[in-house]
Amino acid sequence: MNYTYILLTILCTVYAQLVIRWQMKSAGVLPPGFTSKIAFVFFQFLNPWILSVCFASTLAIISWMAAMTKFEISYAYPFLSLSFVFVLLFSSLILGESLNIYKIVGTILVTLGVMVTFKG
Structure with missing residues (x-):
């Protein structure tokens, strides 16, 4: 059950990033002018x-707070890097964003880093 809190944090974070990107693509570009920018952002809510x-x-946030009662932050925090891995994967599959060798190699390195931390 302890890892469920970390997993839920990752899933919620990935969901949030993908939905924000999807919705902002359809909302258009940020308008010029401070007041227009504030109105644009407010309207998004x-x-x-x-x-x-x-x-x-x-x-x-709530899930992460629960995870912090179970794990040291130096152990749990690297798992959040997996959010990057899932956002990269799903942004390519769902949103059609670019995926190249540099992103793939970087993602592999991040994943290996998490695995090393997990063993530690």
Whole structure:
């Protein structure tokens, strides 16, 4: 059950990043001018998908707090790097974003780093 908290944190974080990217692609570019930028961002909070991101982010925080009662931060925190791996994978598969050899090699290195930390 202890690792469930870390996994839930990762899943909520990945969900939030993918949904924000998806919704911001459809929202268009950030307008010029400070007031217009504030209005643009405020308007995004009326979007149910963005509200779901707020919920997922809150759940990630709560889950991380629970994980911190079970693990040392120096042990648990590297697992959050797996968020990067999943965001890269799903942004390519779902959102059609680019994937190249440098991103793949970097992702492998991150994963190996997490595995080394897990053994430690």
